[in-house]
Amino acid sequence: xxxxxxxxxxxxxxxxxxxxxxxxxxxxxxxxxxxxxDPASALGSDLGEVVAATATLLxxxxxxxxxxxxxxxxxxxxxxxxxxxxxxxxxxxxxKLGSPLVEIxxxxxxxxxxxxxxxxxxSALFGTNLVAMLTAxxxxxxLVCGATTSGCVRATxxxxxxxxxxxxVPRECVGDRAAAPHEANLFDIDAKYGDVxxxxxxxxxxxxxxxxxxxxxx
Amino acid sequence: xxxxxxxxxxxxxxxxxxxxxxxxxxxxxxxxxxxxxDPASALGSDLGEVVAATATLLxxxxxxxxxxxxxxxxxxxxxxxxxxxxxxxxxxxxxKLGSPLVEIxxxxxxxxxxxxxxxxxxSALFGTNLVAMLTAxxxxxxLVCGATTSGCVRATxxxxxxxxxxxxVPRECVGDRAAAPHEANLFDIDAKYGDVxxxxxxxxxxxxxxxxxxxxxx
Amino acid sequence: xxxxxxxxxxxxxxxxxxxxxxxxxxxxxxxxxxxxxDPASALGSDLGEVVAATATLLxxxxxxxxxxxxxxxxxxxxxxxxxxxxxxxxxxxxxKLGSPLVEIxxxxxxxxxxxxxxxxxxSALFGTNLVAMLTAxxxxxxLVCGATTSGCVRATxxxxxxxxxxxxVPRECVGDRAAAPHEANLFDIDAKYGDVxxxxxxxxxxxxxxxxxxxxxx
Amino acid sequence: xxxxxxxxxxxxxxxxxxxxxxxxxxxxxxxxxxxxxDPASALGSDLGEVVAATATLLxxxxxxxxxxxxxxxxxxxxxxxxxxxxxxxxxxxxxKLGSPLVEIxxxxxxxxxxxxxxxxxxSALFGTNLVAMLTAxxxxxxLVCGATTSGCVRATxxxxxxxxxxxxVPRECVGDRAAAPHEANLFDIDAKYGDVxxxxxxxxxxxxxxxxxxxxxx
Numbered sequence: 001x002x003x004x005x006x007x008x009x010x011x012x013x014x015x016x017x018x019x020x021x022x023x024x025x026x027x028x029x030x031x032x033x034x035x036x037x038d039p040a041s042a043l044g045s046d047l048g049e050v051v052a053a054t055a056t057l058l059x060x061x062x063x064x065x066x067x068x069x070x071x072x073x074x075x076x077x078x079x080x081x082x083x084x085x086x087x088x089x090x091x092x093x094x095x096k097l098g099s100p101l102v103e104i105x106x107x108x109x110x111x112x113x114x115x116x117x118x119x120x121x122x123s124a125l126f127g128t129n130l131v132a133m134l135t136a137x138x139x140x141x142x143l144v145c146g147a148t149t150s151g152c153v154r155a156t157x158x159x160x161x162x163x164x165x166x167x168x169v170p171r172e173c174v175g176d177r178a179a180a181p182h183e184a185n186l187f188d189i190d191a192k193y194g195d196v197x198x199x200x201x202x203x204x205x206x207x208x209x210x211x212x213x214x215x216x217x218x
Numbered sequence: 219x220x221x222x223x224x225x226x227x228x229x230x231x232x233x234x235x236x237x238x239x240x241x242x243x244x245x246x247x248x249x250x251x252x253x254x255x256d257p258a259s260a261l262g263s264d265l266g267e268v269v270a271a272t273a274t275l276l277x278x279x280x281x282x283x284x285x286x287x288x289x290x291x292x293x294x295x296x297x298x299x300x301x302x303x304x305x306x307x308x309x310x311x312x313x314k315l316g317s318p319l320v321e322i323x324x325x326x327x328x329x330x331x332x333x334x335x336x337x338x339x340x341s342a343l344f345g346t347n348l349v350a351m352l353t354a355x356x357x358x359x360x361l362v363c364g365a366t367t368s369g370c371v372r373a374t375x376x377x378x379x380x381x382x383x384x385x386x387v388p389r390e391c392v393g394d395r396a397a398a399p400h401e402a403n404l405f406d407i408d409a410k411y412g413d414v415x416x417x418x419x420x421x422x423x424x425x426x427x428x429x430x431x432x433x434x435x436x
Numbered sequence: 437x438x439x440x441x442x443x444x445x446x447x448x449x450x451x452x453x454x455x456x457x458x459x460x461x462x463x464x465x466x467x468x469x470x471x472x473x474d475p476a477s478a479l480g481s482d483l484g485e486v487v488a489a490t491a492t493l494l495x496x497x498x499x500x501x502x503x504x505x506x507x508x509x510x511x512x513x514x515x516x517x518x519x520x521x522x523x524x525x526x527x528x529x530x531x532k533l534g535s536p537l538v539e540i541x542x543x544x545x546x547x548x549x550x551x552x553x554x555x556x557x558x559s560a561l562f563g564t565n566l567v568a569m570l571t572a573x574x575x576x577x578x579l580v581c582g583a584t585t586s587g588c589v590r591a592t593x594x595x596x597x598x599x600x601x602x603x604x605v606p607r608e609c610v611g612d613r614a615a616a617p618h619e620a621n622l623f624d625i626d627a628k629y630g631d632v633x634x635x636x637x638x639x640x641x642x643x644x645x646x647x648x649x650x651x652x653x654x
Numbered sequence: 655x656x657x658x659x660x661x662x663x664x665x666x667x668x669x670x671x672x673x674x675x676x677x678x679x680x681x682x683x684x685x686x687x688x689x690x691x692d693p694a695s696a697l698g699s700d701l702g703e704v705v706a707a708t709a710t711l712l713x714x715x716x717x718x719x720x721x722x723x724x725x726x727x728x729x730x731x732x733x734x735x736x737x738x739x740x741x742x743x744x745x746x747x748x749x750k751l752g753s754p755l756v757e758i759x760x761x762x763x764x765x766x767x768x769x770x771x772x773x774x775x776x777s778a779l780f781g782t783n784l785v786a787m788l789t790a791x792x793x794x795x796x797l798v799c800g801a802t803t804s805g806c807v808r809a810t811x812x813x814x815x816x817x818x819x820x821x822x823v824p825r826e827c828v829g830d831r832a833a834a835p836h837e838a839n840l841f842d843i844d845a846k847y848g849d850v851x852x853x854x855x856x857x858x859x860x861x862x863x864x865x866x867x868x869x870x871x872x
Contacts, residue, residue, distance in 0.1 A: 006396035013395060014260055014309035019302055023574075042232055067734075080721075080769045081783060083382045083790035084237055088410055091232035115734045118772070120783040121380035122411075127783030129735060129774040131567065135600030136737035138459075140574060150406050155376050162339035164301045164571030177231060178224035184402030188368050192306055193340075241792075285516075298503075298551045299565060301572035333516045336554070338565040347517060347556040347563030349785065353818030354519035356677075358792060382789030442832035449831060450696055450745035455738055478668055519818045520673055524846055527668035557816035558847075586842050594809050598775035600737045613667060614660035620838030624804050628742055629776075 003187065015191045019166040021209050022140035026067040029054060030124055030146030030153050032108060033072045035094060035101035037147070042091040043177075047147055050175035051107050053199055054145040057173055058108060060203055064210030067137050068114045071124045073152070074102040081120050122155035131163050141166040143202065144194070145173035150181035157194045167194030170202045221405065233409045237384040239427050240358035244285040247272060248342055248364030248371050250326060251290040253312060253319035255365070260309040261395075265365055268393035269325050271417055272363040275391055276326060278421055282428030285355050286332045289342045291370070292320040299338050340373035349381055359384040361420065362412070363391035368399035375412045385412030388420045439623065451627045455602040457645050458576035462503040465490060466560055466582030466589050468544060469508040471530060471537035473583070478527040479613075483583055486611035487543050489635055490581040493609055494544060496639055500646030503573050504550045507560045509588070510538040517556050558591035567599050577602040579638065580630070581609035586617035593630045603630030606638045657841065669845045673820040675863050676794035680721040683708060684778055684800030684807050686762060687726045689748060689755035691801070696745040697831075701801055704829035705761050707853055708799040711827055712762060714857055718864030721791050722768045725778045727806070728756040735774050776809035785817055795820040797856065798848070799827035804835035811848045821848030824856045 010016055037051055038044045061068060074097045075082045082092060095102050097118075104110045117128045124130050134142065142165050146153055153174050160167040169189055176182035190196035228234055255269055256262040279286060292315045293300045300310060313320050315336075322328045335346045342348050352360065360383050364371055371392050378385040387407055394400035408414040446452055473487055474480045497504060510533045511518045518528060531538050533554075540546045553564045560566050570578065578601050582589055589610050596603040605625055612618035626632040664670055691705055692698045715722060728751045729736045736746060749756050751772075758764045771782045778784050788796065796819050800807055807828050814821040823843055830836035844850040 003398050006398050009263075009396045012260075015307055017304075017306045017308055019305045042230075045227075076769050078767045078769075080767070081771075081787055083783070083786045084379050084384055085411075086235075087237045087384075088235045088379065088412070089233055090235055113732045113734070115730050115732075117735075120786065122376055123380065126377070126380045127781070127786060129598075129737070129781030131571075132598060132600040132737045132774065132781060133735055135567075135571060135576070137600075138574075138576060140571070151410060154406075158340055158373050158376070159344070161302050161306065162341065162344045162565075162568060164568040164573075166302055166305075178227045180221050180224050181402065181406060184399065185406070188372075188399055188403070192369060193303075194306070294551050296549045296551075298549070299553075299569055301565070301568045331514045331516070333512050333514075335517075338568065345563070345565030345568060347519070347816075349789075350519045350556065350563060350816060350818040351517055353785075353789060353794070355818075356792075356794060358789070380783075380786060382786040382791075439834050442834050445699075445832045448696075451743055453740075453742045453744055455741045478666075520815050520820055521847075522671075523673045523820075524671045524815065524848070525669055526671055558812055559816065562813070562816045587846060590842075591812050594776055594812075595780070597738050597742065598777065598780045602738055602741075614663045616657050616660045617838065617842060620835065621842070624808075624835060624839070628805060629739075630742070 010191050019168070019195050021168065021205050022166050024139050024213070025141040025143055025206070025209060026069060026134060026137065026139040027057060027061045027143045027145065028124060028156070029070045029108065030144060030156055031071055031073055032105050032146050033102050034105055037105045041101060042094055045175070045177035047175045050147065050173060051105055053170070053172035055108055057143065057145060057170060057199065060206060064206065065213065066210065067139060069130070069133065070104050070110060070114060070116045071119050072102045072104065072116055073120070074118050075120065085121065122152050123159040124152065124156040125159035125163060134165065139165070141168060144169050147174065148176040149174045150176050150185040154185045154189060157189050161193045168202065169194055169196045170199040171196055172199045228409050237386070237413050239386065239423050240384050242357050242431070243359040243361055243424070243427060244287060244352060244355065244357040245275060245279045245361045245363065246342060246374070247288045247326065248362060248374055249289055249291055250323050250364050251320050252323055255323045259319060260312055263393070263395035265393045268365065268391060269323055271388070271390035273326055275361065275363060275388060275417065278424060282424065283431065284428070285357060287348070287351065288322050288328060288332060288334045289337050290320045290322060290334055291338070292336050293338065303339065340370050341377040342370065342374040343377035343381060352383065357383070359386060362387050365392065366394040367392045368394050368403040372403045372407060375407050379411045386420065387412055387414045388417040389414055390417045446627050455604070455631050457604065457641050458602050460575050460649070461577040461579055461642070461645060462505060462570060462573065462575040463493060463497045463579045463581065464560060464592070465506045465544065466580060466592055467507055467509055468541050468582050469538050470541055473541045477537060478530055481611070481613035483611045486583065486609060487541055489606070489608035491544055493579065493581060493606060493635065496642060500642065501649065502646070503575060505566070505569065506540050506546060506550060506552045507555050508538045508540060508552055509556070510554050511556065521557065558588050559595040560588065560592040561595035561599060570601065575601070577604060580605050583610065584612040585610045586612050586621040590621045590625060593625050597629045604638065605630055605632045606635040607632055608635045664845050673822070673849050675822065675859050676820050678793050678867070679795040679797055679860070679863060680723060680788060680791065680793040681711060681715045681797045681799065682778060682810070683724045683762065684798060684810055685725055685727055686759050686800050687756050688759055691759045695755060696748055699829070699831035701829045704801065704827060705759055707824065707826035709762055711797065711799060711824060711853065714860060718860065719867065720864065721793060723784070723787065724758050724764060724768060724770045725773050726756045726758060726770055727774070728772050729774065739775065776806050777813040778806065778810040779813035779817060788819065795822060798823050801828065802830040803828045804830050804839040808839045808843060811843050815847045822856065823848055823850045824853040825850055826853045
């Protein structure tokens, strides 16, 4: 069965509804650390366009005072905290706490007030206090950027909807080391977990959302 | 980039290691409820062969006294507990607590001692006490069967490895409503989260593991 | 060191701040099932006044369209899902799914639209999808009632603040089987996790909060 | 009702069972960072004897090759990750990532291979990947040391039993800034969540457990 036939089956099954923007969005940049954005590193690939598109979304979001949160995967020197995942993906052993590989790509211009959540698994919500941060900020919608689409982005989007958040993935802001898994996972995300949209569409929608922002309760 | 080229890129990135069977496996049957196994239901598809293969694994596992756990997705009548997921997958509204659709497919011969974990999200570990059950049983490896490969099976396997469990997916024991996402997700699982194996291989490997079982501590 | 001297030490340490009501409160009624409110049951005690005070808060909250959620502890017949907790508290074995002991006390007049979250542990957030429900409802504040203060109420309040919610405990709406742990845990809660307030105060504060309610985004 | 009468009520309710040592214990040292062990710091108190008793348990455990894990509470400079807890406990603002206050007390002689889990909440299991680490190490029992008894130790023990682990608290190895909450929480822990034991008893019991250790599966 081809992807086109799959679309048809899914329509009959009533999949692919829209979550749409809520009232208080935040931007979550998943794993755009040097280890993933430098094509020379084992886990890296050429994500130059993804970084550029994400930088555009970040600029607009900062202007609108939306919260911006980064994640990075990083482990202790002896990898005790890498668990079973290390068996499947031995290359994560490179991502040591304190190494330049786990720093956020400088092209994203991270500001001092923007937290970096250190994670050990695929999902940005697993083994982190990201849910607590989003809840304390009254966020209801998360704009998910980063890498890889078939790995940490997908896992993060699944966990977001499970936890009651709307997840929106601007297509140009996520990337992967190979095209086939990238497309297959965008398909799954859009059918079942979050909205995959064009960056331009999202930027347009954000304008009115940002205009309607009221400060979170003190 | 084709799937074959993807394989090559992944090999260079050092993905696709093996987790292998640990000491104490359990079988987890994800969402083989009537709502998913009856092709006439909105979320259902023809999973006859998946059910048959899973029944074979269950027989062997019960003989070896391995723990067997089922999951089902089920919601309250007013769907308050379905959250944002309902927007993406309106068809889950059919899966009401108490309805025959949420009962485990009778062909699997569930025994009274085998728990059914009621879940509300994609992963069998999200919003459930499955981790606590597995830990209390000293389980270190989970043999994951069920549906759908691109939905709850994938999400469950990701959460298992994140939580420190080895996940093994016997290929014949998982199924989906469409072939393309099924294959794409088996690819991702095997590359990054758990081992996808042939049922026959697994049954052979299980023999020695079962022979070496010692009772869990009291 | 007495409790009065403790107060002084805590003040120096800067504990005991206020979380205060946020914008969207919900009422969470923890474990006021027959198993806990019937003094004749093993885990029960005389909670008549707690039930009456909780009913008052529920009436006012329903009038104001605040979400109301109940929890109950309930296990499968063979207790596979009770885990290690069963060793410490063998009496929980009474709380079987389907038994009248796990039904919500009828004096609370639970309405059909008000969900009952089935939990297996002490915290209402552990092994449940309560966080997802609260987030999907845009709740930022949880008014915690129920039993026991030194058990499930305390554990729930700790998990609420950890997850980014404001927890408020109306003193008359929580109870325990013994006075000493009841008071000791109200002290800890108020010093470190949530606000312990008088029901009358809370009812007054709720009036303006309810008046300011706007519907959650669709 | 006095604490002695409480004991009697609890006995009737069938509380206070024993979890006992399992097969693979690990030592978890909760928040014995300088911020808590230095009486001059806002959150600190005189924990010299607690540190000394913990050091004794650590020596014995290292000799027996038991896993040793530390936790520390630490926040980003702008406290975005401190959430609602900051309102109740403004003094946690002192615990900044990179500050000497969040380093483990040097008297415990932490070794390079012993991980420090950075946490943001009370429980060592909340917002961390500690469960994954324990599971990957096949640990079934956690020996909990640290501070404060009425805060992070209590919350950690509750989460451990909820997650299916046996928690054992050597009385001399935990401490608090005030005696009344310390004793009240040891009472609750022993009645409902984990075993409170004397350090000497534990050291004796550990001897045979350590002798029976077999390496975790590779």
